[in-house]
Amino acid sequence: MHMLTRASTSAETPGGDESWAAATWRRFRRRRPAVAGLALIALFLVMALAAPLLSHYSPVDQDLSQALRSPSVHHLFGTDNLGRDLATRLLYGARLSLLMGVLAVAIGLAVGLPLGAISGYYGGVVDLLVQRLTDILLSFPVLLLALALVATLGVGLQNAIIAVGISTIPVFIRIVRGSVLVIREQTYVEAARSIGNSDWRIIWRHVLSNALAPIIVQASLSIGSTILVAAGLGFLGLGVQPPTPEWGAMLGEGKQYIFAAANLVTFPGLAIFLAVLAFNLLGDGLQDALDPRLRNL
Amino acid sequence: MRRYIAQRMAAALVTLIGVSLLIFMLVRLLPGDPARVIAGLLADEREVERIRVQMGLNRPLPQQYALFFTHFIRGDLGTSARTGQPVLKELLARMPYSLELAAVSTLLAVVVGVAAGVLAATRRNTPLDYLISLGTLIGISMPVYWLGLLLIILFAVKLHWLPAAGADQPASLILPALTLAAFSVALITRMTRASLFDVLGQDYIRTARAKGVAQRVVVYRHGLRNAMVPIVTVIGLQLGGLVGGAVLTETVFGWPGLGQLLVNSIFSRDFPMVQGLVLTAAGMIILINLGVDLFYAYVDPRIHFS
Numbered sequence: 160m161h162m163l164t165r166a167s168t169s170a171e172t173p174g175g176d177e178s179w180a181a182a183t184w185r186r187f188r189r190r191r192p193a194v195a196g197l198a199l200i201a202l203f204l205v206m207a208l209a210a211p212l213l214s215h216y217s218p219v220d221q222d223l224s225q226a227l228r229s230p231s232v233h234h235l236f237g238t239d240n241l242g243r244d245l246a247t248r249l250l251y252g253a254r255l256s257l258l259m260g261v262l263a264v265a266i267g268l269a270v271g272l273p274l275g276a277i278s279g280y281y282g283g284v285v286d287l288l289v290q291r292l293t294d295i296l297l298s299f300p301v302l303l304l305a306l307a308l309v310a311t312l313g314v315g316l317q318n319a320i321i322a323v324g325i326s327t328i329p330v331f332i333r334i335v336r337g338s339v340l341v342i343r344e345q346t347y348v349e350a351a352r353s354i355g356n357s358d359w360r361i362i363w364r365h366v367l368s369n370a371l372a373p374i375i376v377q378a379s380l381s382i383g384s385t386i387l388v389a390a391g392l393g394f395l396g397l398g399v400q401p402p403t404p405e406w407g408a409m410l411g412e413g414k415q416y417i418f419a420a421a422n423l424v425t426f427p428g429l430a431i432f433l434a435v436l437a438f439n440l441l442g443d444g445l446q447d448a449l450d451p452r453l454r455n456l
Numbered sequence: 457m458r459r460y461i462a463q464r465m466a467a468a469l470v471t472l473i474g475v476s477l478l479i480f481m482l483v484r485l486l487p488g489d490p491a492r493v494i495a496g497l498l499a500d501e502r503e504v505e506r507i508r509v510q511m512g513l514n515r516p517l518p519q520q521y522a523l524f525f526t527h528f529i530r531g532d533l534g535t536s537a538r539t540g541q542p543v544l545k546e547l548l549a550r551m552p553y554s555l556e557l558a559a560v561s562t563l564l565a566v567v568v569g570v571a572a573g574v575l576a577a578t579r580r581n582t583p584l585d586y587l588i589s590l591g592t593l594i595g596i597s598m599p600v601y602w603l604g605l606l607l608i609i610l611f612a613v614k615l616h617w618l619p620a621a622g623a624d625q626p627a628s629l630i631l632p633a634l635t636l637a638a639f640s641v642a643l644i645t646r647m648t649r650a651s652l653f654d655v656l657g658q659d660y661i662r663t664a665r666a667k668g669v670a671q672r673v674v675v676y677r678h679g680l681r682n683a684m685v686p687i688v689t690v691i692g693l694q695l696g697g698l699v700g701g702a703v704l705t706e707t708v709f710g711w712p713g714l715g716q717l718l719v720n721s722i723f724s725r726d727f728p729m730v731q732g733l734v735l736t737a738a739g740m741i742i743l744i745n746l747g748v749d750l751f752y753a754y755v756d757p758r759i760h761f762s
Binding site: 291292294295296298299300301302303306307308309310311383387388390391394395396397410414417418421424425428429431432435436439440 | 597598697703704707718719741
């Protein structure tokens with residue numbers, strides 16, 4: 160368990176008065192792969208936000224006279240079967256692909272965080288029920304659960320986000336519960352209880368704030384895996400629907416032209432791979448930075 | 457030991473009931489009349505009524521679930537809305553393909569993953585260790601569907617060495633198995649490296665070394681055996697992940713297994729088939745997890761006392 164209290168972190172920093180965030184950033188910066196991951200994420204964000212400034216092509220307008228062009232000066236990554244500029248679609252596709260990952264994790268956090276905290280803090284029957292629910296959800300591989308939910312809710316962007324989001328809930332329940340089980344036994348929690356703080360205040364102010372480290376690490380790693388699953392749904396044709404650009408769906412469409420135009424497969428896949436790699440590097444770096452015990456490993 | 461086995465089996469049964477309840481509720485959450493949705497838009501009223509009675513949709517919910525669960529235990533997974541065939545029959549026809557793919561991938565993943573993990577742990581902080589770590593990072597971040605397509609481009613389109621799709625010749629298995637194994641290889645390598653490195657730092661390893669025991673014996677007999685619990689956990693976990701990976705891999709390579717059947721069933725809104733496939737997959741994963749739990753007790757006898 161990557162347990163960390165703000166008090167313990169500031170106590171071990173050289174000056175003793177360095178803030179938790181500053182100490183974490185200082186440790187994070189020393190990890191070159193993690194910094195590279197963060198830079199890559201920043202690059203993807205710029206690409207997504209500045210897409211209209213970076214390309215004058217439309218991501219959806221078709222021009223059949225330009226279909227299946229190889230990469231050139233005019234079309235950096237070539238064009239697809241409908242004559243759309245692939246690089247432009249990748250730029251715009253970054254918006255949805257990244258957003259799906261972030262929103263899915265937000266759903267996982269919004270449900271998993273309170274459930275995990277309540278389960279760990281109160282224990283007893285509540286804990287038993289929440290843990291059985293977690294076991295049940297964990298019996299489904301993430302993609303299988305997402306597929307079952309999409310089969311029920313229907314195909315489309317919104318349902319794909321909900322489906323992938325629900326499948327991340329059990330991981331957050333487990334992480335938060337594990338942290339809370341240790342923190343609730345700490346003296347400062349006992350002290351907060353003895354001066355009459357309400358359970359909710361203790362959970363929010365003292366327990367969750369001290370369980371932040373593993374939650375942040377898991378959130379970062381989960382964004383990578385949710386991008387992978389959401390793009391997988393798109394690849395299967397069960398996520399974002401055409402003509403909206405999304406990396407997974409683009410890869411799925413490109414698959415049909417694999418013999419004629421390998422670039423339609425190579426570049427969308429590379430984008431997904433780099434985005435997932437970036438969040439995995441960030442997650443690993445955060446883990447090391449937030450848990451100083453791992454520094455020398 | 458018997459108590460531990462009984463406890464694990466009871467927990468697995470509770471999870472199986474919960475999973476079946478969840479899937480049962482999913483189908484009941486379908487917008488509109490579930491019997492109409494399951495029968496399909498083209499079915500006539502008599503067919504819809506037949507499904508309503510067959511699934512017990514005209515009864516109270518608890519009774520419906522009891523019926524659903526007893527049917528499932530008896531292997532009656534209903535009738536496919538698309539083909540009119542029993543779900544179990546279609547499932548059993550596709551099962552050998554998926555099992556073959558899963559077995560070859562797992563074997564590949566365990567052999568390569570454990571070997572690479574041992575190499576990395578025993579040569580820590582050397583260029584080989586860094587290379588293996590980089591490989592695992594790439595393996596974990598690589599979309600399985602992209603890797604499959606890249607392998608097709610290289611080995612089928614460019615080199616013409618292997619078939620791009622289908623399952624009609626033994627060589628057809630190579631690319632799907634490599635694709636499906638990649639993620640698991642990375643995961644098992646990571647865990648073997650971390651777990652073995654941890655064990656190799658223990659006092660009893662130092663004692664074995666001090667006694668002059670050969671390095672190979674130290675690593676394999678003393679080290680790897682004691683590092684097995686987390687490694688087996690990851691192998692068990694990746695078997696679950698393999699189910700998800702198989703859906704994508706089978707779609708990429710046109711492999712006629714359960715994964716492809718599931719995707720086709722979702723598109724054709726064949727809910728009995730989707731329900732049967734998801735339930736079977738989840739049931740298999742629960743069984744695998746139970747097997748892993750029992751294996752723990754065999755490998756590390758301390759476990760069932762805690």
